[in-house]
Amino acid sequence: MKVAKDYFLEFKAELAQLSDSELIDRFNGEVGVRAFGVARQGYLWAIREELQERKIDFSSVDDDTEMSYKHVVFLKGKKFFRFS
Numbered sequence: 001m002k003v004a005k006d007y008f009l010e011f012k013a014e015l016a017q018l019s020d021s022e023l024i025d026r027f028n029g030e031v032g033v034r035a036f037g038v039a040r041q042g043y044l045w046a047i048r049e050e051l052q053e054r055k056i057d058f059s060s061v062d063d064d065t066e067m068s069y070k071h072v073v074f075l076k077g078k079k080f081f082r083f084s
Helices: 004-016 020-029 038-053
Strands: 073-076 079-082
Touching (some): 004 038, 020 073
Antiparallel strands (some): 073 079
């Protein structure tokens, strides 16, 4: 049985291959999704980690305890901006 870290490692390798624009598209694809499970936990963890490694400022959707997927974002420079 896989645990969140197993999924994290799989998704992390996949996300590392994407451009910044493609990574933002992946983030935006998660906006409004209410489902949760071990695979999703690993996936969201991998998105956050990849953003941090790329030094993309996602503070507009983060409160230091959790990342919010309530808003669609766009990237300007290396910073997230919310559409709404």
